[in-house]
Amino acid sequence: MSVIQRLKxxxxxxxxxxxxxxxxxxxxxxxxSCVTTPPEILLAADILPYRIRALxxxxxxxxxxxxxxxxxxxxxxxxxxxxxGTYDFLDGIVETxxxxxxxxxFENWQYNRPLKFFHYLKVPHQTNDDALKYYIGELLLxxxxxxxxxxxxxxxxxxxxxxxxxxxxxxxxxxxxxxxxDENPRISGEEALCFYLLSTAMHPQxxxxxxGEALEEVKSRAPLEYRARIMLCGAxxxxxxxxxxxxxLGGLIVSDALCFGSRAFFTTPVRVDDRIEILARRVLDxxxxxxxYEEFPKRLNFILDEVESAKVxxxxxxxxxxxxxxxxxxxxxxxxxxxRGIPALQLEKDYGSGADVGRIRxxxxxxxxxxxxxxx
Amino acid sequence: xxAGIVLEKGGLFDRVSRLFAVIDSLPDELSxxxxxxxxxxxxxxxxxxxxxxxxxxxxxxxxxxxxxxxSWLKKAQETAESGGKTILVPFCFPPExxxxxxxxxxxxxxxxxxxxxxxxxxxxxxxxxMALGLGLPDYICSANAVEVGSMLGSDDFKPQGIxxxxxxxxxxxxxxxxxxxxxxxxxxxxxxxxxxxxxRGKEQYRKNYSRLVGELEEFIGExxxxxxxxxxxxxxxxxxxxxxxxxxxxxxIPDPVPNxxxxxxxxxxxxxxxxxxxxxxxxxLVDVSKRxxxxxxxxxxxxxxxxxxxxxxxxxxxxxxxxWTEERGYTYLGxxxxxxFPVMIDTSSRDSMLDGMAEQSWNMPMxxxxxxxxxxxxWLEDILWAAKELKADCAIYSGHHSCKQTWSVxxxxxxxxMKRAEIPLLVLxxxxxxxxxxxxxxVQKEILDFIGxxxxxxxxxxxxxxxxxSSTAEFNA
Numbered sequence: 130m131s132v133i134q135r136l137k138x139x140x141x142x143x144x145x146x147x148x149x150x151x152x153x154x155x156x157x158x159x160x161x162s163c164v165t166t167p168p169e170i171l172l173a174a175d176i177l178p179y180r181i182r183a184l185x186x187x188x189x190x191x192x193x194x195x196x197x198x199x200x201x202x203x204x205x206x207x208x209x210x211x212x213x214g215t216y217d218f219l220d221g222i223v224e225t226x227x228x229x230x231x232x233x234x235f236e237n238w239q240y241n242r243p244l245k246f247f248h249y250l251k252v253p254h255q256t257n258d259d260a261l262k263y264y265i266g267e268l269l270l271x272x273x274x275x276x277x278x279x280x281x282x283x284x285x286x287x288x289x290x291x292x293x294x295x296x297x298x299x300x301x302x303x304x305x306x307x308x309x310x311d312e313n314p315r316i317s318g319e320e321a322l323c324f325y326l327l328s329t330a331m332h333p334q335x336x337x338x339x340x341g342e343a344l345e346e347v348k349s350r351a352p353l354e355y356r357a358r359i360m361l362c363g364a365x366x367x368x369x370x371x372x373x374x375x376x377x378l379g380g381l382i383v384s385d386a387l388c389f390g391s392r393a394f395f396t397t398p399v400r401v402d403d404r405i406e407i408l409a410r411r412v413l414d415x416x417x418x419x420x421x422y423e424e425f426p427k428r429l430n431f432i433l434d435e436v437e438s439a440k441v442x443x444x445x446x447x448x449x450x451x452x453x454x455x456x457x458x459x460x461x462x463x464x465x466x467x468x469r470g471i472p473a474l475q476l477e478k479d480y481g482s483g484a485d486v487g488r489i490r491x492x493x494x495x496x497x498x499x500x501x502x503x504x505x
Numbered sequence: 506x507x508a509g510i511v512l513e514k515g516g517l518f519d520r521v522s523r524l525f526a527v528i529d530s531l532p533d534e535l536s537x538x539x540x541x542x543x544x545x546x547x548x549x550x551x552x553x554x555x556x557x558x559x560x561x562x563x564x565x566x567x568x569x570x571x572x573x574x575x576s577w578l579k580k581a582q583e584t585a586e587s588g589g590k591t592i593l594v595p596f597c598f599p600p601e602x603x604x605x606x607x608x609x610x611x612x613x614x615x616x617x618x619x620x621x622x623x624x625x626x627x628x629x630x631x632x633x634x635m636a637l638g639l640g641l642p643d644y645i646c647s648a649n650a651v652e653v654g655s656m657l658g659s660d661d662f663k664p665q666g667i668x669x670x671x672x673x674x675x676x677x678x679x680x681x682x683x684x685x686x687x688x689x690x691x692x693x694x695x696x697x698x699x700x701x702x703x704x705r706g707k708e709q710y711r712k713n714y715s716r717l718v719g720e721l722e723e724f725i726g727e728x729x730x731x732x733x734x735x736x737x738x739x740x741x742x743x744x745x746x747x748x749x750x751x752x753x754x755x756x757x758i759p760d761p762v763p764n765x766x767x768x769x770x771x772x773x774x775x776x777x778x779x780x781x782x783x784x785x786x787x788x789x790l791v792d793v794s795k796r797x798x799x800x801x802x803x804x805x806x807x808x809x810x811x812x813x814x815x816x817x818x819x820x821x822x823x824x825x826x827x828x829w830t831e832e833r834g835y836t837y838l839g840x841x842x843x844x845x846f847p848v849m850i851d852t853s854s855r856d857s858m859l860d861g862m863a864e865q866s867w868n869m870p871m872x873x874x875x876x877x878x879x880x881x882x883x884w885l886e887d888i889l890w891a892a893k894e895l896k897a898d899c900a901i902y903s904g905h906h907s908c909k910q911t912w913s914v915x916x917x918x919x920x921x922x923m924k925r926a927e928i929p930l931l932v933l934x935x936x937x938x939x940x941x942x943x944x945x946x947x948v949q950k951e952i953l954d955f956i957g958x959x960x961x962x963x964x965x966x967x968x969x970x971x972x973x974x975s976s977t978a979e980f981n982a
Contacts, residue, residue: 199644199907199908200909204913226700228676232700234913236881237913237914251699251700253699254679255672255697259712260697263709422679448642453677454676456641456645457641457645457677457684459640460641461683475640
């Protein structure tokens, strides 16, 4: 099996071998769901940060008794895995107010199957100075809560080491993305997603070794063939199969603006003296999520820059049914892209639903033909 | 439907304003014959709403409410025509801050949507469809989408500015206002509510509120002086007293406050609080209720169930929801939007007034509950408090389908209400503003079954379980 194949297999498992080894050696694992949760604080406490995912799990029976069918199926899917014991390896969880659905997911999780450590990190929706000061205060409370519960002191040295590790991880992910957006891409969107998924479900040191090997293999391969270069934007998309479907039709994903993707690591942190402030600035200045109500121009500019530099032929704006934030934001983006003559497809889907595949395939196929008719 | 039809008839705001202009020419006391004549000229959908509001026991309060709304719509237009700034606000933002300015006037998104649903032919649904036509998803909140759809899709009245006060408490509300601002290039001012009930959170909110005041002063081009604030805050305080009085009246058994007054109360709160018109209207609602208390008036022979609605109601059929329930002896004690928690503002200085206004804003429905640190617990605490205060027998969740926050924690609310106060909760499904989702007859059937099978049985007391005798004892006996 090639390294890339191994990486893909590895990233399809929630409680993977690396996490098992960490647990077996007595290590703690804390889950979080949103890119506004800086993993450095957990790493500095020698805790493995784990980004909660559902990996396209379509079963939501237990979650549906808590959340409603009007809640996003990604949130329901994650809750299901929390309630059915899949996430029992977590020693704690950090909630953030990413969106209304995730807030509901966390409350139901903690109400029905509480974890020993639970902390609510409140993230502002604005980026002004008051918001920055408030968020710095929140990060300090988060740090104190971790220190108190896990009886560990997060010293400056430990924090610095965690910063270094995370910066290396981000650098590798950025390199992966550079290869993907190359004129002759050697890595698919599906594979790049696997890189990201693994980077948030494995200790950084292990990930760097694994990813290093995988990247070497990627660089030596022949360029991939495609019909059109696609940028994928939108909601929480950790469904490897979805990207594989799109690429199977010839739409190679050469760039993205996804929170399971570039939105998590593209921002280069501003260097100031205080490390907590660096984290706060990285999140507030760099976040490209529609939960930030005054930052639409920033989100749009990021996409426009990517369309140009990655030579994107068309943009797919994906969104899970009932996702309020992306459901509306995608309209604004679509209108703005169409105004500039950039083809855009708004693709609403049910998370992880196999029944949705045929419809998605038809819509993507039609979109690719639309793009091709322009290229011809 | 041809696009021309809509354009010809204009947008929601314009059409509702024209209809409400008629209200001013009506006499103070309408006879039954005059009501019949008035409703005869109305389109069927508007007729059913007006008929529901003008039945004899509601007529005085309804006319006062409609006059207040007529004045609200007229003043909004006059402000725009005279070069002032009309500012679109959500229901969770206390409009008195905008009323305090001479050159600005608030128009409330959800109040306009409700007026469209209640008063216009087709119940405003054509405007909702306009929003969907733009590509907006079918799960956006109709409370905003009816009005915003009209502004996006028709040649309707447009505000000059938007205050987005749901950042922190409701994603879809905040996003709907954001797209309106984007589409028409209207400046938007964000008031964020931190999901933090600690002193830090409150302090942050005060800062956010204060920043908003500065931004509005700059936008409107007018200083918000101490005198202007005091003028408004004194009126707010008076209206708050009347609100508290109405709340106390609800405690009587049977409840003398007609069911529909619940909607009127927050209709006033969300549009004209801080003005003379609000005080006038609230005075009438209180006077009518006091009179009914004295007379022992109640629409049914007996008050069978005291129901507290935990969030929104159904607004597309006023007769079918509000009047139908009270005529069967089911009192509508109020709903989540009545949970306003009025703050008496200290008018001694500019700072004290702004602090009071910020605190009031923090306490607004939705903001205080699902904008709180824990959506389920903040909501639960308020419902428990209200249920105990008003001696509720049961609670009903209307299940407005776009309300993802309440939907996501209603299972916790149901369990905890039963556990802590033995209050059963009926969970309905429907759209509070759109009649196309769940028919009112289906809602009525659910309520009938719930009250008949659950509430009535509960009121009878705990079922006695007969001690089972052993077969030998039974034989010997």
